[in-house]
Amino acid sequence: MSKYPAVLGLCALIFAPTVLATAPNTVLFSDNETVSVNLSSLDINRLVVKDDKITSVTCPTGFCTMPANPVDESGTGAPVDPQGAGLISLNVLEPFTLYITTEKGRSFGVFVRPLAVPAITTMFLSTERDTKKAQEFEKQSPYTQTLAALISHMIKETIPEGFAFQRLTVKKPIEQAKLLLTPIASYQGEHLTGISIKISNKTAQYIQVEPTSFYKAGVKAVSFSSMSIPPHGSIYMYQIQGR
Known part of the structure; x- marks a missing residue:
């Protein structure tokens, strides 16, 4: 049978x-690669790197805000989520690129497309998992x-x-x-x-x-x-x- x-x-x-x-939007990435994502221009977005912790998010000056832990003059902010996720609000409506580094030494770019939609959670998954x-x-x-x-x-x-x-x-x-x-x-x-x-x-x-x-x-x-x-x-x- x-x-x-x-x-x-x-x-x-x-x-x-x-x-x-x-489920969260899941995006595969390789080190030093730039990937594309949609993020909310209305709410606070959450960025997660699976099995890792984000240590910095770098935006062009004035383009984004890290709630309760503002981006400094260099455009860099640290995550405020206890799990090591990045919480980010967008200050602009035009697309731009931000950069993420992690506790495990990963580094990659994110081309952001702002949309007038509710908050988006994005999980980045390394291809070297x-x-x-x-x-x-x-x-x-x-x-x-x-x-x-x-x-x-x-x-x-x-x-x-x-x-x-x-x-x-x-x-x-x-x-x-x-x-x-x-x-x-x-x-x-x-x-x-x-x-x-x-x-x-x-x-x-x-x-x-x-x-x-x-x-x-x-x-x-x-x-x-x-x-x-x-x-x-x-x-x-x-x-x-x-x-």
């Missing part, structure tokens, strides 16, 4: 459909339980320790018969990668999900927020791939 139905059954038994929580913690997560339980645990994280939009989370942007959804598949997020570990996918129904009829349609080489498990897609509606699929 194929192991796939067993894995799917386990995931379906453990997890009921749930509302997706809001230590994957040992991801290995520990992948090996801490029997295989099927590990797959189920990863799917649980994906449903809740929480990140297993050592995994790299990234929101995905696709220019055009993938067409599959009467469905449109839109990858929205990835969770990359050492050997396992989870992909959250929005599945949309293009028709005016209900469509029953056929799990076997979503298995291909390398796919270890799939789970769905619902086994039925309403007319012109959508559900979410949580797919785990192995390498």
Whole structure:
């Protein structure tokens, strides 16, 4: 008997459909690289470097403020968050570049695009991350339980320790018969990668999900927020791939 139905059954038994929580924007970076982010021009933003602490944030003079710990004359401010995050308010509406240094010696630039939106939390994740913690997560339980645990994280939009989370942007959804598949997020570990996918129904009829349609080489498990897609509606699929 194929192991796939067993894995799917386990995931379906453990997890009921749930509302997706809001996760921080996650941005991968390398040392001395400049990455782009959107930040709120209305509220205080929070900048986090995963598994590290920000020691300084340098903005062009007058472009930003570090609440309760103002930027000095050089344009540099230290974080005020006890966890080592940078709290930053923007004083301008035009894009600009700031620079971040961390306790572990990392240094990188951030091209900021101010937007009139509520406060944004951005988590920066080094591409030189230590994957040992991801290995520990992948090996801490029997295989099927590990797959189920990863799917649980994906449903809740929480990140297993050592995994790299990234929101995905696709220019055009993938067409599959009467469905449109839109990858929205990835969770990359050492050997396992989870992909959250929005599945949309293009028709005016209900469509029953056929799990076997979503298995291909390398796919270890799939789970769905619902086994039925309403007319012109959508559900979410949580797919785990192995390498």
